[in-house]
Amino acid sequence: MATIEVKVPQLSESVSEATLLQWKKKPGEAVAIDEILVELETDKVTLEVPCPAAGVLAQIVQPDGATVQAEQVIAVVDTEAKATAAAPAPSSPSASPVPSPAPSPAPSSTPAPVAASGGGAPASATADYDVIVIGSGPGGYIAAIRAAQLGKTVACIEEWKDPSGKPRLGGTCLNVGCIPSKALLASSEHFEQAQHDLADHGVNVKGVSLDLVKMIGRKAAIVDKFTGGVEFLFRKNKVTWIKGHGKFKGRAADGVVTVEAIEGKDAKSYTARNVIIATGSKARHLPNVPVDNKIVSDNEGALSFDSVPKTLAVIGAGVIGLELGSVWRRLGAEVTLLEALPTFLGTVDEAIAKEAAKQFNKQGLAIHLGVNIGEIKTSAKGVSIAYKDRDGADQKLDADRLIVSIGRVPNTDNLGLDAVGLSADARGFIPVDDQCRTSVPGIYALGDVVRGPMLAHKAEDEGVMVAEVIDGQKPHIDYNCIPWVIYTAPEIAWVGKTEAQLKAEGRAYKTGQFPMTANGRALGLGRPEGFIKMIADANTDELLGVHIISVNASDLIAEGVVAMEFKAASEDIGMISHPHPSLSEVMREAALAVQKRALNM
Secondary structure, three states, X not given: OOEEEEEOOOOEOOEOEEEEOOOOOOOOOEEOOXXXXXXXXXXXXXXXXXXXOOEEEEEEOOOOOOEEEOOOEEEEEEOOOOOOOOOOOOOOHHHOOOXXXXXXXXXXXXXXXXXXXXXXXXXXXXXXXXXXXXOOOHHHHHHHHHHHHOOOOEEEEEOOEOOOOOEOOOHHHHHHOHHHHHHHHHHHHHHHHHHHHHHHHOOOOOOOOOOHHHHHHHHHHHHHHHHHHHHHHHHHOOEEEEEOEEEEEEEOOOOOEEEEEEEOOEEEEEEEEEEEEOOOEEEOOOXXXXXXXXXXXXXXXXXXXXXXXXXXXXEOOOHHHHHHHHHHHHOOOEEXXXXXXXXXXXXXXXXXXXXXXXXXXXXXXXXXXXXXXXEEEEEOOEEEEEEEOOOOOEEEEEEOEEEEOOOEEEOOOOOOHHHHOOOOOOOOOOOOOOXXXXXXXXXXXXXXXXXXXXXXXXXXXXXXXHHHHHOOOOOOOOHHHOOEEEOOOOEEEEEEOOHHHHHHHOOOEEEEEEEHHHOHHHHHHOOOOOEEEEEEEOOOOEEEEEEEEEOOHHHHHHHHHHHHHOXXXXXXXXXXXXXXXXXXXHXXXXXXXXXXXXXXX
């Protein structure tokens, strides 16, 4: 007898158990692949459990009403037993199973033709899916879920595997980017606070030690929860996950696109009316400097060091370089950052950049600007970097390890773009319009593979927009209202224009600024560093930019984003009641400072 276990799927990050509702099949009855066997109920959602293979339900392990945990076995299916009766077909289209990842699966129902305004391919009864998304990062998985919410049949192709070889959803952000890096940033901040800051609060801690293995393990556990959460959301929204590398094979005369999913030596083809390219980006490497993620690392390797280096070199003092450099500096490394640009954080408002440089210098980060990197030599013991400083003098930096953080490049190679009449530009980006349409009808691209900042939340917004465009709606994104964040300590966040940009435009403006040192909540937290700065139009008072360097800047900036989306004046924020004591009061005071009427200074 060949059997397969039916297990409770991953529930969500915050839910660990569920209640088993009434079984839809009895032992001995025939079951079809993807046929719903039972429903699970949590305090958040009701989740269907499909049959993983065709056969006969051999055993029900957990009865109706049982409380079950994720990954717990609840039934057993005999895949070789002869059915006493054919498995019943679903009674209605709404109960149809999600198309299985096999060549040419039949869609559960034929959706209405895509509206002409949506720009999608013409409706065709031969397509396996309405939408195929290539890539499951923040842009890709959000696009897939939103399209499914709108009634489309959706599949998402993802090739990511973790170090153990297990397939994972979530792309770079969830696996080796945003989520794990923020976990390490938080852990390293706690370590530093225990060593240096808690005594100020009257909390005396002795014998503080670092368990790096446990710290890295915590990071990995958080990644597991989030990637499992995306898998749960796919099941909840009936999005089919196709494992493998997605690649275009061609486009028919009626606009239906064929995409191939390649996994190892196996390749299967699928068709869709619309395809969304959301393949993200990868770290840019230095020529002739191999990244082994041991001595020389990119962002991925720098998240998993097996020990704290005594000396650490970082090439690139941008967002990633500063964040990762900060992590290892707090954990005990002597960190030096080498930056080719002559100015520090050149895209940030000048006042914020100056304050950041002051704070990072005080923390012990050595930042050298305007350098020209020369020969880099590596050995089993470390790395030696030859460079010219901003005055042209020859210098050499020896370190135990090196992090290369010189930007990212779009993942547009080996996508088969030419098979559908597309091509990337000289930098590897796919040209699109304001609604992420490519030059080929029915094919869209978003996130890190297109113009604009490489930000996860920007990709998410584009994912929602593209799904709604395919549905015939008319969404839009104001890219001037996309916030930026650098998760250092203090954090740096901004939205809108800088003073330098407004000067270049010749636009008259006025500014207001308020320090965190005058805020009771910041003082109580022991984090009085930084300030909030607002910029408004000199004539209309419309808010043009909000710039923050402070604790929790990533949360505070959201108020500025809302205000700018609704074209608020700085006076509007100054008139709104803010809770006391709170960090958000500084937003109000900065707004009042634009009118030269701050109340607490």
